Amino acid sequence: MSRATTADKAVNERIYEVHELTRVEGEGSLRLRVKDGEVIEARLGIFETPRYFEQIVVGRTPDEVIDIVARICGICPVAYQMSAVHGFEDLFGVRIDPQVRALRRLLYCGEWIESHALHIYFLHAPDFLGYESGITMAADHRPLVEQALKMKKAGNHLIKILGGRPIHPVSVRVGGWSHVPRVSELKEHRAALEDALAFAQETVKVVSGFTMPAFAREPRVVSLRHAGEYPFSDGRIVSSDGVDVAPSGWREAFEEFQVEGSNALHARSRDGKGAYLLGPAARIMLAGEQLHPLAKEALAASGYAELIRTNIYASIVARAVELVQVCAEAIDIIDAYRVPSEPLVAWQSRPGVAAWATEAPRGLLFHRYEVDESGRIRTAQIVPPTSQNQAAIEADLIVAAQQVLDLPHAEATLRLEQMIRSYDPCISCATHFLDLRVDEV
């Protein structure tokens, strides 16, 4: 729960402050300027101390990089490993066994399960149900919270089976895996995933029943899109307005830039079209035809197939649909699993640029590494989804703030916090600590 204060600086000037926005992954601040009743500026300020991961990996080998970048986040370490390993394998011309690829998708399923379950039930649902936290919600909605924990555990355990431990897995390697599971190990976990799938389907029904605050802005959306599967690690980077580049080509279409008051870089498209939205709603808009049949069915039954396009609060429904997607796909992968004949193929380093984008739970995550003649990293660039979403958050806040300025202060503040949480910002990856401030001048 955030603490909020209001101060009258002048007759026509108001300041709203939330000193600690909670139920997001990390910390940040926000400043809104209101003039003549209209919001004219919304700035997400990021003042977390820079973490220097792009410098930490300099001089390291590709396999070392994979283990180091996993430490960027305790919620989405797999995403960091996947973007890195795909980039290196693309540069080195490594061709992996199809079962190796399937296991990587399975690892990603585990991460999405634990991340989405955590966000839906512990970070976002309390907003809709009127609780200050998942802890207080647990007293009145114990079965839901218990099931959510069980689902999160199912995701964590899947990561442990594949990656050796539930957080910051260690078995992903350039060329495959340092360890692959036996068929029986995965089969033993199937029942837990079946339970998770059933609860994911129930989750779509639960969150579809939430009252969504009114909001309408059709954002420009960006995600990976693949002709034959729901996007994780392959396909092309596409947008709702014509961007279409290879997963290694993020910099052809987008760029990072620095803004005042933020320790996280922002991102924008090079075509001057401005902010764009990443994440579950964007993926469903751009790649929904590749959803698993059970996920498609859940989306259709939710009645939210259209509303997730324009109402960011409804992203909780998109996230729940993706829970169905990853639980169902995980079961399918396990059913088809055979131990790879070549779990780890040999590879030869060569100098050049290793770049790739994959889909973290929160959206597109781009990595780019320059590899020198000795096989070590010369430079690195990591562009997390929350950094890219910052501009879209600000654009939506301008719209949302105008709709809530007449509400009582506490209600207005909560509504804006709820909207920010709709993005599932992983501020630990990109930002920290939100301090909401609205000035009316």
Place this chain on the structure above:
Amino acid sequence: MTSRVPIFVCGEHARGDDAAGFAAVALLPPGLREQVDVVPVGQLDILFLMDLPADAPCVVVDAVAGLRAGEVWVRPLSALVDRARALQAAGRAPEPRSSHELPLEQVLALAATLRDAPPAGTFVGIGGSCFDVGTPLTAPVAAAIPAFAAAIAAEVGAFAVAEPQPC
């Protein structure tokens, strides 16, 4: 045959006094180590507590800011739950800034809510003064590690109960 008592060791090896728990469990006598499962957890996750059988005791070990450096502090987990609930009722609960760092007491309180009773067991802490990355244990904490280990051993000894042998 005895039940093995889980020791959940919170902390971070590379952060000064936050490594105290790891240093202490390393000093547990070999005979006692056969009665425990040492589980390095970084931060205590609710899932660890949910996995415990009802009434099965555990020991949670961590360094604590706010105590005198090197001071060993032992409390039943139920007392920490009571404290968390009292603070909650008074509107003074520490606010979790992110899901990465839910305060220990709130993890215990959530477990108590979901399990209908506080987790059985004890918290054994030690006061720390420096948690900076790349620093060693401070001198007062390093000097108190044997006492910290002894306190952990005493709690384990109290919990390790004989199980009936199969017929």
